[in-house]
Amino acid sequence: MIEINGVVKKYQQTPVLNQISERIAEGGITSIIGANGAGKSTLLSVISRLLTPDAGHVSISGLDVATTSGDRLAKILSVLRQENHFTSRLTVYDLVGFGRYPYSRGRLTGDDRQHIDTALAFLNLLPLKDRYLDELSGGQRQRAYVAMVLCQDTQYVLLDEPLNNLDMKHSVAMMKQLRRAADELQKTIVLVIHDINFASVYSDHIIAMKEGDVIYRGTPQQIMNSETIEAIFDTPVTIEQVGGQYIAVYYR
Template sequence: MIELTELTKTYGSSTVLDGVSLRIERGGVTSIIGPNGAGKSTMLTIIGRLLASDGGRVTVDGMDVDRAPGREFAKRLSILRQENQFTTRLTVRDLVRFGRYPHSQGRLTAEDHAQVEAALGFLDLVPLAGRFLDELSGGQRQRAYVAMVLCQDTDYVLLDEPLNNLDMKHAVSMMRQIRRAADSLGKTVVVVIHDINFASAYSDRIIAMREGRVAYSGTPAEIMTSEVLLDVFDLEVRVEEVGGARIGVYYR
């Protein structure tokens, strides 16, 4: 379980996270939604220990994020940020191998190589494994970065807007693979996502943030209501049942 207690973050006079207390249970897919500036990515980045908070506490299965040994923490939780830049020219396989660093410290074993090949296969990247990242489409690169994170083989996987640069077809494919990672690999996946309909269709739980606070938390059925979405996004949304999922249709 990931537990946040009175988490705060400010930049100058701007409060980005305002005393957030929250529990994210193990297992399944949890989506974090909300308007721009709600604090979604900041909260995820603090959980992933890529950004220091100004107050409060984060634990992962009881492990204090601020105090845990780096290597042990990296074996428990992995994170993919929105923007990823590599100055070195890498192939897809080279990139995915980075996910094994917490386990091998750069000296890959047979088990590490097996994990690399499994991650490439899971994301359908074997045909692209020898290609350089700058030769790929944005969607292919995004899949490669997700493969790197999965190759780290952690219990918890945090993904910050993994649908960036993806068209509708590839966004659907990515969400299916995220769902499969939770169901088939037993991962606890936490994803920041803008599309409320993807969140509704593929998540077990949804956290809705507004103005640096958790406004609502619950199942897709509990969050995907016209009243909640109006309160969170200040938009009138008609919610309909489509194929067993609750889908929001914006009309103002």
Template sequence: MIEIRDLVKAYDDSIVVDGVSLQIAAGGVTSIIGPNGAGKSTLLSMVSRLVAMDRGSVTVDGLDVTTTPGDVLARRLSVLRQDNHITTRLTVRDLVAFGRYPYSKGRPTVEDARHIDGALSFLDLGDLADRFLDELSGGQRQRAFVAMVLCQDTDYMLFDEPLNNLDIRHAVSMMRLLRRAARELGKTVVVVLHDINVASCFCDHIVAMKAARIAAQGTPEEIIEQTILSDIYEVPIRVHEIDGQRITTYYR
């Protein structure tokens, strides 16, 4: 379980996360949704220790993220940031191998190679393993970064807007892979999303943020609801049920 207690982050006079307390149970796919500026990415960055918190605490299966040694935490929790700029020219296999560093310390073993091959296979990147990242499409490159996270072999995997710059086909494919990782590999996946229809279709639990705080949380059936979403996004939203799936539309 990820347990977040009274988490606060401010930049100058602007509070971007304001006293957030939240429990994310192990297993399944949890999405964090909400309008721009709600604090979603900052919250995820504090959970993964990429951004220092001003107040509060985060524990992952009882491990305090602020005091746990980096290599220990990196074997329990992995994260894919929103911006992934790599200046060095790497092959897909080279990138995925970075996920093994908490274990190999730069000296890969046979066990590391097994995890690398497994991640490449899971993300269907075997035929692209020796291609350079700059030779790939945006969707292929994003799969390579997800494979790196998967290769780290942590119980908890955090993704900050992994669908950015992906068309609908690649976005759906990516979410299917993340859901499959949760169900078949027993991972806990936490993902920041902008598309509430994607959250409705692929997530087991939804956390909705607004104005730096938690506005609502629950199952898709509980959160994908007209009144709740219209209040969070401050625009009129209709919710339709099609073949048992809740789909949202906006209207003037």
């Protein structure tokens, strides 16, 4: 379980997170939704120790994120940031292999290579494994970054906008793969996502943020109604049930 207790974050005295206290249960997919500037990515960064809160603390499986050694934390928690830049020329295989660093320290074993091959296959990247990152499309690179995170083989996987640079077809494929990772690999996946329909269809739980606060939480069935979505995004919307799923089908 991820426990967030009284987390506050400010940027130059401007509040970004306002006393956030939340529990994210183990297993499944939890999506964090909200308008731009709601604090979604900041909250994910605090959970993953990429940012230090001004107050409050976060624990994962009972371990205090702030005080747990990096080596230990990297074996239970992996994270994909929204922006990823590598200055050296890397192949897809090399990039995904970075996910094994907490275990291999750069000296890949047979077990490490098996994890790399499994992650590449999981994201359908084996045909591209010897290609350089600068030879790939933005969507292909994004899949490679997600494969690197999955290759780390942690219980908790945090993804900030994993659908960046993906078209509709590849966004659907990515969400299906993340759903598989949660169901078949027993991962706890927490992701920041803008598309509320993807959040509705593929998530077990949704956390909705607005202006630095969590204003709603619940299952997709509980969150996906016109009144709630309009309150989150300040935009009139119609929600319909399509094939057993709740979908925003018309923005007015």
